[in-house]
Each structure stands twice: as C-alpha cells, then as structure tokens.
Amino acid sequence: MIVHDEVLAARAPWARVVRAGETLRVVDLGGNQAVDCLLYDAADPVHRYSAADTIVGQRNIFLVEGTQLLSNEGVPMMTITATTCAYHDTIGGACSRESNTLRYGHHTAHQHACVDNFLHAAAPFGLGKRDLVSNINWFMNVPVGDDGMLGIVDGISAPGLSLDVRAEIDVLVLISNCPQINNPCNGFDPTPVQLQVIAAP
Amino acid sequence: MNEETRTATLAGARDDARSRADGAPTTGPTVPPTAAPDLPVGVAPGSVVWDEPVPGGGYASCQLPRNAVLQVSDPDGDACVQLLVYRADQTAERLNVADTVKVQWQAYLGEGVLLLSDMGRVLMTIVDDTSARHDCLGGCSNRRRNDERYGDGSMWGPAPNGRDLLALGAAKHGLGRVDLGPPVNLFKSVRVGGDGALHLDGSRRPGTHVALRAELDVIVVVANTPHPLDDRDSYTVSPARCTAWLGGPAADSPSTPERQRAYENTALVLGAHS
Numbered sequence: 001m002i003v004h005d006e007v008l009a010a011r012a013p014w015a016r017v018v019r020a021g022e023t024l025r026v027v028d029l030g031g032n033q034a035v036d037c038l039l040y041d042a043a044d045p046v047h048r049y050s051a052a053d054t055i056v057g058q059r060n061i062f063l064v065e066g067t068q069l070l071s072n073e074g075v076p077m078m079t080i081t082a083t084t085c086a087y088h089d090t091i092g093g094a095c096s097r098e099s100n101t102l103r104y105g106h107h108t109a110h111q112h113a114c115v116d117n118f119l120h121a122a123a124p125f126g127l128g129k130r131d132l133v134s135n136i137n138w139f140m141n142v143p144v145g146d147d148g149m150l151g152i153v154d155g156i157s158a159p160g161l162s163l164d165v166r167a168e169i170d171v172l173v174l175i176s177n178c179p180q181i182n183n184p185c186n187g188f189d190p191t192p193v194q195l196q197v198i199a200a201p
Numbered sequence: 202m203n204e205e206t207r208t209a210t211l212a213g214a215r216d217d218a219r220s221r222a223d224g225a226p227t228t229g230p231t232v233p234p235t236a237a238p239d240l241p242v243g244v245a246p247g248s249v250v251w252d253e254p255v256p257g258g259g260y261a262s263c264q265l266p267r268n269a270v271l272q273v274s275d276p277d278g279d280a281c282v283q284l285l286v287y288r289a290d291q292t293a294e295r296l297n298v299a300d301t302v303k304v305q306w307q308a309y310l311g312e313g314v315l316l317l318s319d320m321g322r323v324l325m326t327i328v329d330d331t332s333a334r335h336d337c338l339g340g341c342s343n344r345r346r347n348d349e350r351y352g353d354g355s356m357w358g359p360a361p362n363g364r365d366l367l368a369l370g371a372a373k374h375g376l377g378r379v380d381l382g383p384p385v386n387l388f389k390s391v392r393v394g395g396d397g398a399l400h401l402d403g404s405r406r407p408g409t410h411v412a413l414r415a416e417l418d419v420i421v422v423v424a425n426t427p428h429p430l431d432d433r434d435s436y437t438v439s440p441a442r443c444t445a446w447l448g449g450p451a452a453d454s455p456s457t458p459e460r461q462r463a464y465e466n467t468a469l470v471l472g473a474h475s
Contacts, residue, residue, distance in 0.1 A: 061399065096321070
C-alpha cells in the first residue's frame with residue numbers, strides 16, 4: 001500500500017520520517033537525475049548515516065541491491081531491497097555553493113546547490129549545518145581510477161529506473177533533488193523525481 | 202584507619218601525588234614543547250608549540266594558528282591516525298572529505314593535496330609526506346565494530362574505538378558528537394579497485410611522517426586506532442607523534458585551478474578578519 005506519493009520538482013528539497021518497515025521508492029523520471037540523500041535516526045539525529053561505515057561494511061564503494069546503509073555507530077538504518085539502476089554513489093558528497101566555486105569558478109557562487117536544500121529541509125527538525133555529513137547520491141556515477149582519479153561522469157540511469165530502500169529503524173530522510181548544472185550528474189538538466197513511501201507488507 | 206599508608210593524611214596524600222612525577226617515563230607531551238627531540242632539519246626549537254606522543258588507543262587535540270605546521274609521524278610503522286580538522290573561530294566549518302576528494306579529482310592524499318572545509322576553503326595543506334599511504338574513504342571504527350572484532354571496543358577498555366576517542370578530543374574544545382564527520386586516516390591506505398572494491402594497505406612501514414600546514418586557525422583532533430578495514434585479530438596500533446611549530450613557509454603556487462580558487466576563498470575570509 002502506497003502511503004505517500006508525490007513528484008518532487010526539479011531542484012527541490014524534501015524531508016519525511018520513514019517508519020521502520022516502510023519502503024521509500026525513488027523513481028528517476030527524466031533519467032540521470034542525481035538524488036542526494038541523508039538519513040538520521042528519527043529518535044536521535046546525532047545517530048545518522050555514515051558513508052564511510054557503509055562502504056567499509058560491504059568493502060565496496062558502490063551502493064547496490066542488498067547494500068545495508070549503516071549509521072555512524074554501525075547500525076543498519078535502511079537496506080536497498082531493489083534497484084533497476086545498477087549502482088549508486090556515496091563518496092562524491094553533495095554540491096554546495098561554496099564548493100561549486102572551486103569546481104566551476106567563482107561565477108557559480110549564487111547557483112542553487114544541494115547543501116542549501118539540505119539546510120532548508122533539515123531546519124524544521126532542529127537540524128543544521130553541523131548535522132550534514134557525507135551523503136548518498138542515488139543514480140549518480142562516481143568511478144575511481146587506478147591512480148585515484150575520481151569524479152562524476154555520465155550517469156548509468158535512465159527514465160523510469162528506480163530504487164527501493166526499506167527502513168530498518170524509524171529514519172528521517174532528507175533529499176535534495178540535485179540542481180547542479182555544471183556536471184553530468186543530472187545530464188546538465190535537473191528533472192523531477194517521484195517519491196513514494198510504501199507501507200510495511 | 203589506614204595509618205599505615207602514606208596517603209591517610211592530606212599532607213601524605215599531597216606528597217604521594219607530587220612524588221609521582223619523579224623519574225616518570227617520558228610518555229606524555231614534551232613540556233615545554235621547545236624541548237621537543239628529533240625535530241626536522243630547519244625547525245627552530247623555539248618555534249615548537251606542541252609535541253605529544255599519541256599511544257595506540259589514544260587521542261589528542263590542539264588548536265593551531267594559521268601557518269603552523271603539524272607533523273604527524275609513525276616511528277614504529279603501525280600507527281593509524283584518524284584526523285579531524287575544524288576552523289577554530291567558526292567550528293561549524295570543518296573538514297569535508299567528500300569535497301576534498303571530489304574537488305581535487307583525486308581520492309588519494311599526498312604532498313600538495315589540500316584538506317578542504319565544507320565552505321570551499323583550505324583548512325590545511327599537505328606540505329610533506331613520506332608515507333603517501335592515507336585514506337579519505339574508510340572513516341573510523343565505532344564501538345559496535347570494535348566490540349565485534351576485539352570483544353570490548355569501549356573507550357575505556359583494551360580496544361578503544363576511534364569514534365568515541367574523537368568525540369572526547371572534540372569535546373575538549375566544546376564540540377559534541379554532532380560535530381563528528383568522517384575523518385581522514387593517516388599511515389594506512391585504502392585503494393579502490395575497478396569494481397569498486399576497497400583494499401587496505403596496512404603493512405608496517407616504520408619512520409614515515411606527514412606534515413600539514415594550517416591555512417586558517419584550526420582545531421585538530423586525532424585518535425590512533427586500527428583502521429576499520431584492519432582484519433588482524435588483535436588490536437594492533439603503534440604510537441604516533443604529533444609535533445607542531447610556527448612559521449611554516451607560505452604555500453607553493455597551487456598546481457590546479459581548483460586549488461587556486463580554494464586558496465583565493467581562504468584569502469577572502471582572512472581579509473575580512475584583518
């Protein structure tokens with residue numbers, strides 16, 4: 001049973017508590033749309049998603065079907081139960097106005113960015129800048145070369161690809177539908193995504 | 202009554218406490234730091250502001266001014282130092298490992314690499330690195346992980362976890378667990394295979410060091426605990442040493458446009474403060 005269903009506009013933030021057992025489904029409607037995501041224990045937000053614990057836990061940087069999204073205390077927060085996009089990123093972080101100036105030039109300082117979406121979405125829950133850590137980038141492709149070269153390259157997603165993540169505990173989910181226009185994470189064209197919450201079976 | 206013991210009275214207890222420094226081992230910080238041994242060539246003893254061994258399972262922290270150089274060394278070759286960095290006068294600005302690797306197009310740290318804040322500025326520059334085996338991806342151990350691996354991963358037990366130690370170091374500067382992001386690991390490297398698999402290079406390599414120059418006034422917090430990918434059954438980590446001195450040389454010309462702009466952003470905030 002779908003308990004929540006909406007199309008999140010391009011460039012927009014989103015936040016919702018997903019209860020233990022519920023599944024969050026994210027659908028890449030337009031194709032190659034990065035969806036930045038952070039997770040917090042709804043009962044104790046200092047207990048939160050950890051990209052490092054997650055990739056160490058599975059000894060691989062790519063988030064795939066079966067990946068457990070671990071907290072900074074090593075607790076499974078959510079599990080990827082299905083994904084039609086082969087893998088997702090969690091080492092590339094979120095774009096910010098400030099880092100955009102380093103990556104693309106000082107002229108980008110007033111372009112909208114994921115960190116601003118996170119800050120806006122987090123505030124009603126009493127969370128702020130200190131609560132932001134390395135995030136998940138659904139549908140984003142960040143390979144690492146033999147020499148350590150790393151970056152965002154053309155995506156491997158496509159219109160209609162989707163992923164399901166099941167909450168293992170009550171989780172506050174923050175999402176930024178990435179507004180980046182300077183790299184291929186959104187195909188240089190941010191598009192809407194569909195967000196559904198499906199009740200526990 | 203404990204009249205037989207030397208600590209039964211206040212004066213006796215005081216004398217006992219004072220006697221404990223006599224002939225004590227030199228495992229603590231060098232006091233004064235200007236007496237630090239084995240300084241790098243060219244470092245004046247009078248410029249040293251911090252010199253402290255960090256035992257395996259230990260932590261330390263220090264506030265350092267802009268242009269100070271922090272050298273972290275691994276004399277016995279099996280240290281694994283988790284490092285967090287905060288901007289001292291605005292601690293909500295802190296090390297961001299994702300930006301550090303993404304902005305510089307490079308997952309692996311080495312000489313010339315910048316430790317970037319989450320505000321597009323340079324917190325520290327790696328100015329010297331004889332190890333070249335570090336890690337921006339793996340983060341630190343936590344209580345649960347060390348409990349599973351070593352039996353007791355408590356901060357007060359025989360196998361202290363990195364996260365709880367970093368929390369203590371941060372707390373000494375008024376920071377809380379909310380302020381703990383993923384740290385950098387020094388002296389143990391993680392390399393990424395073409396399939397995304399993580400490979401730890403945890404081999405023992407005595408006598409290396411890495412030196413980082415502060416580009417803003419910073420708070421550094423370090424813990425010295427086994428890497429979370431360290432598969433050895435025993436809690437194995439050799440002592441590290443932190444030595445810092447004032448008056449490091451100015452930055453070399455940045456080698457990439459991204460680094461150039463990071464220094465430019467850093468200069469902006471310095472201008473605002475002068």
